[in-house]
Amino acid sequence: MKYKTLAIADPAKLIYGVAPRPIETRHGMRIGGGLIYPELNFTLPDINIRKEAMPEIARHYKQIVTEALERAAELEAPGVMLEFETLPPMTEHPALGMEVVNILLEGIERAHDKYGLKATLRCTPNDNREFVRPPLMRSGRYWDAMLELFDQSAAAGAEFLSIESVGGKELHDDALVNGDLRAVLFSLCVMGVRDMQFIWDHIVAIAAKHGVHAAGDTACGFGNTAMVLAERKMIPRVFAAVVRAVTAVRSLVAYECGAVGPGKDCGYENPVLKAITGCPMSMEGKTAACAHLSPMGNLAAATADLWSNESVQNIKLLGGMAPTCYMEQLVYDCRLMNTASAEGEASALKMRDWLVKSDAGLDPQAMILTPESSVAIAHAIVESPSYYAAGIAAARAAVKILRETSESGCLRIDSREAGWLDRMDDELDDMPDTEDAFIGEMMEEVDLEKFTPADYGLPTPVSA
Amino acid sequence: MSTIEDLKTAVINGRRKDVKTLVPELLESGIEPAALLSQALIPAMGVVGERFKKNEIFVPEMLVSARAMKEAMSVLEPKLLEAGIRPEHTALIGTVEGDLHDIGKNLVATMWKGAGFDVVDLGVNVPAARFIEAIEEHEPHIVGLSALLTTTMPAMRDTVAAIRDAGHTSVKLLVGGAPITQSYADEIGADGYSRDAASAVDAAKAALGV
Numbered sequence: 001m002k003y004k005t006l007a008i009a010d011p012a013k014l015i016y017g018v019a020p021r022p023i024e025t026r027h028g029m030r031i032g033g034g035l036i037y038p039e040l041n042f043t044l045p046d047i048n049i050r051k052e053a054m055p056e057i058a059r060h061y062k063q064i065v066t067e068a069l070e071r072a073a074e075l076e077a078p079g080v081m082l083e084f085e086t087l088p089p090m091t092e093h094p095a096l097g098m099e100v101v102n103i104l105l106e107g108i109e110r111a112h113d114k115y116g117l118k119a120t121l122r123c124t125p126n127d128n129r130e131f132v133r134p135p136l137m138r139s140g141r142y143w144d145a146m147l148e149l150f151d152q153s154a155a156a157g158a159e160f161l162s163i164e165s166v167g168g169k170e171l172h173d174d175a176l177v178n179g180d181l182r183a184v185l186f187s188l189c190v191m192g193v194r195d196m197q198f199i200w201d202h203i204v205a206i207a208a209k210h211g212v213h214a215a216g217d218t219a220c221g222f223g224n225t226a227m228v229l230a231e232r233k234m235i236p237r238v239f240a241a242v243v244r245a246v247t248a249v250r251s252l253v254a255y256e257c258g259a260v261g262p263g264k265d266c267g268y269e270n271p272v273l274k275a276i277t278g279c280p281m282s283m284e285g286k287t288a289a290c291a292h293l294s295p296m297g298n299l300a301a302a303t304a305d306l307w308s309n310e311s312v313q314n315i316k317l318l319g320g321m322a323p324t325c326y327m328e329q330l331v332y333d334c335r336l337m338n339t340a341s342a343e344g345e346a347s348a349l350k351m352r353d354w355l356v357k358s359d360a361g362l363d364p365q366a367m368i369l370t371p372e373s374s375v376a377i378a379h380a381i382v383e384s385p386s387y388y389a390a391g392i393a394a395a396r397a398a399v400k401i402l403r404e405t406s407e408s409g410c411l412r413i414d415s416r417e418a419g420w421l422d423r424m425d426d427e428l429d430d431m432p433d434t435e436d437a438f439i440g441e442m443m444e445e446v447d448l449e450k451f452t453p454a455d456y457g458l459p460t461p462v463s464a
Numbered sequence: 465m466s467t468i469e470d471l472k473t474a475v476i477n478g479r480r481k482d483v484k485t486l487v488p489e490l491l492e493s494g495i496e497p498a499a500l501l502s503q504a505l506i507p508a509m510g511v512v513g514e515r516f517k518k519n520e521i522f523v524p525e526m527l528v529s530a531r532a533m534k535e536a537m538s539v540l541e542p543k544l545l546e547a548g549i550r551p552e553h554t555a556l557i558g559t560v561e562g563d564l565h566d567i568g569k570n571l572v573a574t575m576w577k578g579a580g581f582d583v584v585d586l587g588v589n590v591p592a593a594r595f596i597e598a599i600e601e602h603e604p605h606i607v608g609l610s611a612l613l614t615t616t617m618p619a620m621r622d623t624v625a626a627i628r629d630a631g632h633t634s635v636k637l638l639v640g641g642a643p644i645t646q647s648y649a650d651e652i653g654a655d656g657y658s659r660d661a662a663s664a665v666d667a668a669k670a671a672l673g674v
Contacts, residue, residue, distance in 0.1 A: 046643075048618040087615050088562060130564055131589060173567050179524030225567065232660065234523040234571075313614055416522075 001390065002256040003382050007278025011371035014271065015352050016304050017341055020278030023213060023260060025159055027118040029079035031262050032280030032305045036337050038330030039081035039122070039265055039282050039306040040068055042323040045313045049089040054099060060314045061100050065107030067320065068327040073115035075331045078338070080117065081282070081306050082108065083265070085124040085164070086149065092128055092142065094149040101153045122215060123158035124264065125149045127166045137167060137195055137455035150203060154210035161207050162215045162264045167195020168250070169221045170451040176226050176243070179235060179420075181395065181427045184243055186442045188222060188250045189391030190435065194456045196253035204258035216279070217254040218267030219247030224292065227268070227365060231293050236417040238402055241364035242424055245377050245398035248272040249390045252381065255279060265308035268300065268365075271374035272394075276382055280305035287329050290322065295363035302355040303371060307334050360411070367411045368398045376401060388435035392428055399424050466490060468504045475508035475536065478528030483535045497543040501580065505533050505540075509578030517662040523571065530574050551582035553672065556598050557608035558586030560619040565612035568641060571661035572608055579665045581606075592619075592626035599632050606668050609654070611641040620644070621652040628653065636671040640664070 007020045019032030029037060042064050047053055065082065072080045084104055090097035104121055111117040128142040129135045136143065150161055168191035175183030196217065207214035223244045230240035248269040255261075261279030263270040265288075270281035283304035286297030291310035294300070301307055309326040319325045340351035352371070359366040367373060380397035384390035403421050405411035413421075432438045443453065443461040453460045466489050474482040490500060512529040515521045544550075555576050559569050566588045573583045584602050586594060595607065607627070611620045624637055638656040639649045649657035656671035658664040 044615055046614045046617040048622075049615055087613075133587065173570075177523045177567060177571070178527055179522065229523070229567070233519045234661075236522055416520075 001382070001384065001387065003252070003276050006275050006375065006378050006382060008275045009375065009379075011375045012349065014275055014303050014371040014374060015348060016302055016337055017348070019261070019274060019280035019305055021260065021280070023262065023280060025079070025118070025120040027079070027112055027120060029081075029118045029120060031081075034341065035078050036301075036304055036334045037079045037081060037306050038072065038077060038327065038334050039083055039308040040323060040327050040330060041083040041085060041265065041308055041311045042068075043085070043311045043313055044087065045315050049087055049096070051093075051096065054096065058099060058103060061103045062107065063321060064314050064323045065104050066110070067324045069107060069111035069117055069119060070115075071320075071324045071327050072119070072331055073111060073117045075328065075335075077331045077334070078118070080119040080327075081122055081160070081262075082119060083122040083124060083162075083308070084158075085311065086126050088126055088128055088131070091125045091146050091149055092131075094145055094152055097125065097149045098152050098156065101156055101158060105157045120160065121158045122160035122162055123150070123153040124162040124164065125153075127163055130166050130169065134449065134451045135166070135170060135455070137452070138198060147202060147206070150206045151210075154206055154212045158212065160213045160215040160262070161203055162217065163199065163203065164218050164220045164264065164266065165195060165199050166221050167199070167456070168192030171446055172222050173225065176229060176235060179239055181239070181242065181424050182431065182442075183446075184246060185388070185391045185395070185431070186438070186446070188219070188246050189387045190439060190442070190458070191451070191456050192219070192222070192250035193253050193387040194458070196250060197257060200254045200257035200259060214254070214257075214259045216259045216261055216263035216267070216273075216281075217251050218264040219251050219269055220264075220266040222250070223247040223268055224266055227294060228292055230365065231295065236414075236420045237295070238364045238413060238417045238420045239424070241368045241402060242395050242398045244269055244365060245272070245368055245394040246391050248377060249381055249387055249394055252276060253387075262306050265306065266310055268294075268296070268369060271303040271369050271371065272378045272381070274303055275375050275378035282306035282308050284308040284310045287326060287333060290326065296359045296366035296369060298355040299359035299366045299369060301333065301337065302352045303374070307337075361405075362412060364402050364411060364413060364417075367405050368401055373401050386435055388438060392431055395424065396428055399428070465493070468495065468500065471500060471504040471536070472508040475505055475529055475532045476511050478525065478532050480532045480535045483532045487536050487539045491539075491543075497540045497547065498549050500536070501540060501544065505536055506578070506580045509533055513575060513578060513662070513665060527574065530578060533578060551580055553580070553606065553668075554582045554584070554602055554604040555606045555608060555668065556584050556586060556595070556602060556604045557610070558590035558595060559588040559610045559612075560616055560623050561589055561591045562619050563611050563613055563616035564588045565610070565641070568612070568661060569608070569610040572610070572640065572658065572664040575661055575664045576608075576668060579668070581668070592623040595623055596627060596630045596632070599627065599630075599635060604635060605672060606636045606638055608664070608668075609637065609639045611639075611644060614643045617643055617648070624652045624654055636668075638664075638667055638671055
């Protein structure tokens with residue numbers, strides 16, 4: 001593992017708008033340089049995405065970029081990140097994705113010329129590799145098309161490249177619904193880590209080729225799936241909280257490969273990554289309720305450098321089109337936080353602490369992402385000799401935080417969930433000493449029809 | 465001497481090892497396989513489903529019971545088939561084309577199996593033609609369609625239309641998924657809608673009129 005120490009070891013320094021390694025954009029935004037900026041993400045209403053529908057699809061994206069940036073300018077936003085997260089056919093057929101990329105880049109330049117608005121584009125091709133089962137992770141048309149879209153969008157002017165990669169998800173969904181921490185660790189810290197190393201070497205190379213930024217990944221398909229399942233009372237919140245801590249190990253790999261941030265909005269593990277890497281991070285919370293519910297709507301903003309809405313459909317609301325309305329909400333949230341920062345460090349910390357305190361005691365998933373908890377989990381990760389050990393250490397740190405804050409009365413845990421802390425401790429106690437031993441055991445247990453071991457550099461068991 | 469009630473309790477509590485010994489013991493005592501299914505396993509999963517619906521247990525706990533039932537069925541199923549007893553209802557389920565989400569779909573399949581349905585899971589990213597082919601092969605009473613993205617809702621609409629256009633007018637079509645609503649289900653001509661996995665058995669029974 002690359003990181004041996006923390007970029008931010010003092011929880012008091014883990015705060016919104018400020019990162020030890022800020023990033024400058026072409027139009028002069030300095031992300032992590034003192035201000036928190038809005039990051040708007042948007043999607044289509046129910047439209048069948050195919051070539052013939054592109055005129056209608058193009059109209060949607062033109063409307064989104066024009067109206068949302070106009071509103072940002074009217075509200076005097078200091079800068080805006082737009083995120084274009086492609087829909088599957090747009091990655092499968094890069095020409096469709098590029099049509100939208102170009103529409104957004106033109107809109108950004110128009111807004112800059114017309115209003116002087118500083119805006120930039122993050123392009124996030126969705127990861128289509130799992131469209132074949134078992135997924136083809138390192139080759140095939142989905143892989144090739146995804147790289148093509150990364151390359152073309154960077155060449156066209158998208159300044160930030162991100163992805164919501166899916167390596168390890170083949171086993172992780174089942175691990176979640178079975179409450180199986182051992183399988184979670186295998187999915188994230190054995191499979192996930194290996195896939196991240198593979199995919200991020202490619203993304204970093206593409207970014208370097210075009211002089212843009214390899215931004216970061218997210219364990220959305222893992223941690224947020226757990227969060228949504230917990231929100232729907234399907235799995236315990238304490239389990240989802242521990243899963244979140246472990247996801248940080250997987251997402252960290254992008255930065256080890258050369259990503260520089262801002263980390264992707266739906267990576268709720270980002271406070272831990274900010275503490276480790278010092279890179280700026282995007283976060284989402286209450287303003288992402290249009291996409292999914294969460295138990296940390298305020299807390300998520302406490303350490304963010306970009307503040308996002310995750311995704312909203314381009315549909316009409318009373319105030320205007322939904323992306324424009326969400327742009328307004330994001331701008332106001334950022335304006336308030338930046339006003340607090342402008343009054344000095346004490347005010348910024350007071351604002352941050354209010355954001356944290358208003359959520360932390362009400363849900364385990366919020367409690368493990370307070371600045372103090374994030375730094376504790378970050379410490380556990382960087383002090384570990386391997387990703388496998390880091391996963392176990394992150395889980396142990398999370399269980400410890402939950403147990404201690406619950407016992408001290410700082411955290412409310414549902415009585416049905418209390419036994420899960422013991423259960424997870426027991427599972428962690430039973431983990432093998434080495435990763436090799438763990439892989440050996442798991443490869444005899446897992447469903448080999450769900451993934452291809454060679455795509456993860458894993459041995460195929462003799463019994464297969 | 466063990467009773468049917470013991471088997472029911474073992475399934476409710478997810479005690480697979482107990483189930484493994486109880487099933488042969490009860491069969492040897494002369495109880496018919498069909499009785500074990502209808503008086504122990506299905507009612508047990510009914511209790512578990514109710515507890516889940518009332519948020520008294522989590523999915524992992526429900527799945528422990530489902531695995532216990534599966535253990536019992538591995539012994540009972542061949543005997544039931546031998547006796548010519550087939551599940552009363554057959555269900556097909558799948559996530560529509562373009563959509564890869566399967567957690568909700570899998571949970572619905574589990575709930576339906578627990579209710580005694582014979583469930584054929586077509587997986588994710590299932591084109592309309594594959595649904596039709598499977599309907600013709602398995603002759604199900606009900607088909608579950610899942611979609612989790614707004615942009616795959618049109619595929620759900622197209623699939624419902626394609627199934628009807630292919631002449632399968634009597635099979636009941638049940639839809640679900642995060643962006644799906646009762647009004648959307650009505651609009652596309654589905655026979656039922658389930659807002660979550662916990663309600664899927666009730667929704668299926670309502671659509672089937674049982």
